[in-house]
Amino acid sequence: MDVKIGVLALQGDVSEHIDAFSAALAGRGCGKASTVVEVRNPVDLDGCSALALPGGESTTISRLIERNGLYEPIRTFKGGIFATCAGMVLMATDAADPRIHTLGLMDMTVDRNAFGRQKESFEADIPVIGLDGGPFHAIFIRAPVVTAAGAGVHVLATLDRGIVAAEKGRYMALAFHPELGGDLRLHERFLKNLGI
Amino acid sequence: MKLEELRFGTELLKRGFASMQKGGVIMDVVNAEQATIAERSGAVAVMSLERVPSDIRKQGGVARMADPEKVQEIIDAVSIPVMGKVRIGHFVEAQVLEVLGVDMIDESEVLTPADEEYHIDKKLFKVPFVCGARNLGEALRRINEGAAMIRTKGEAGTGNVVEAVRHMRAIMGDIRKVQGMDEQERISYARSIEAPAELVIECATRGRLPVVNFSAGGIATPSDAAMMMQLGADGVFVGSGIFKSSNPEKMAKAIVEAVNHYSDAKVIAKVSTGLGDAMPGLDVHTLRADEVLQTRGR
Numbered sequence: 372m373d374v375k376i377g378v379l380a381l382q383g384d385v386s387e388h389i390d391a392f393s394a395a396l397a398g399r400g401c402g403k404a405s406t407v408v409e410v411r412n413p414v415d416l417d418g419c420s421a422l423a424l425p426g427g428e429s430t431t432i433s434r435l436i437e438r439n440g441l442y443e444p445i446r447t448f449k450g451g452i453f454a455t456c457a458g459m460v461l462m463a464t465d466a467a468d469p470r471i472h473t474l475g476l477m478d479m480t481v482d483r484n485a486f487g488r489q490k491e492s493f494e495a496d497i498p499v500i501g502l503d504g505g506p507f508h509a510i511f512i513r514a515p516v517v518t519a520a521g522a523g524v525h526v527l528a529t530l531d532r533g534i535v536a537a538e539k540g541r542y543m544a545l546a547f548h549p550e551l552g553g554d555l556r557l558h559e560r561f562l563k564n565l566g567i
Numbered sequence: 568m569k570l571e572e573l574r575f576g577t578e579l580l581k582r583g584f585a586s587m588q589k590g591g592v593i594m595d596v597v598n599a600e601q602a603t604i605a606e607r608s609g610a611v612a613v614m615s616l617e618r619v620p621s622d623i624r625k626q627g628g629v630a631r632m633a634d635p636e637k638v639q640e641i642i643d644a645v646s647i648p649v650m651g652k653v654r655i656g657h658f659v660e661a662q663v664l665e666v667l668g669v670d671m672i673d674e675s676e677v678l679t680p681a682d683e684e685y686h687i688d689k690k691l692f693k694v695p696f697v698c699g700a701r702n703l704g705e706a707l708r709r710i711n712e713g714a715a716m717i718r719t720k721g722e723a724g725t726g727n728v729v730e731a732v733r734h735m736r737a738i739m740g741d742i743r744k745v746q747g748m749d750e751q752e753r754i755s756y757a758r759s760i761e762a763p764a765e766l767v768i769e770c771a772t773r774g775r776l777p778v779v780n781f782s783a784g785g786i787a788t789p790s791d792a793a794m795m796m797q798l799g800a801d802g803v804f805v806g807s808g809i810f811k812s813s814n815p816e817k818m819a820k821a822i823v824e825a826v827n828h829y830s831d832a833k834v835i836a837k838v839s840t841g842l843g844d845a846m847p848g849l850d851v852h853t854l855r856a857d858e859v860l861q862t863r864g865r
Binding site: 380381382383384385386387411426427428430431434435438439456457468470483484487488489490491492493494495496510512513548551552 | 572573574575576577579580583584586587588589590591606607609610611612646647648665668669670671693694695823824827828
């Protein structure tokens, strides 16, 4: 099967997401004509089975989503959404910051920079519910956490400050960066959930 | 999760932080008010310093790290990352900024060097560093010392993009050159540019620097910023260009927009319209040797 995946390419670690999804698609045995493309404008979403919301500055990305007319197209996007760090903030219903217009696709409240500043950024092996092959080596960079999750949000991993991984149907939101670490199990699980 | 199972300040965390800045504009600010304007305008981070480079040029004297009180005031004012400049080789200024909670340290030629022989041993710090470079050799020496991000130096405080262009073209050109070499040639070339061979080989294999590479030093208009992106920058630093222009907020927003749409001339034309005056510029050829900042720290 040939699959097209989009990566929101307004700001942040876009190329890392493209590389990780390209590798994950190959790992899932997808066709040679499968592509991972940059999404800057609504038209770029055409034909995409999934969209990745990368890490970056959530205030900046939020503003650029609106500037580029992507807010409604992403909200009504029919494919899966894979969101990391800033992406997780955008997926929430409430980011407790008026500068961020969240997409509200997952009923959750997020706390930005929940662990502190860059010197408090960390790597840790965390257990993820339902993930085979042992703990996941997670990279947290000025990471958010989910402090409250509502109906339909399935919690996958929690640290003392709050929830750091969650799923809701075709959506997956992570406070850390699987695109940086080389472990593609979460990408593959996300694709499998979409029937890819 | 027990605290002893967490790892802080690793190379991956440092380089990862730099990756999150990609496609963004990092703006020089000297106080909380400017920091707030920068954040509102879409900056991905702010660089706290005592004086912007064009004022350092005008006023002369020894330029040092900003007063910790100022840095703290800026940290408290914004939610985006805050960076801070230290003098080349001044590892205690860096220790101070790390304690204050700055998210990235710029070991910068814009300040007066504290050590003319050695740069800071950046691997000793938990906080990531960005360093300036004019060519592949300088960039790889800084990365070897532990820099998690490179910015081409340009010539700060001039509002003249010519040196930024020269340095970006030099690094990109050097990388294209090593891509065309065989292994033996790469090792010999590494010696000639005084860089570690394994880093030269990594550049050749990946077709880019091993870390994020921003452009800096002379960017004064949206077109300048977009040109640097088209030449291969991952993002831009704007120093005096914003708060020395006649309408800083408008200029800041326009530069952010231009970086986001760097290959779309229509957008750049639109955002460049009615901006007022850009910062006054300097012809770099009229600078005396002791006024040139880019030659500091090679």
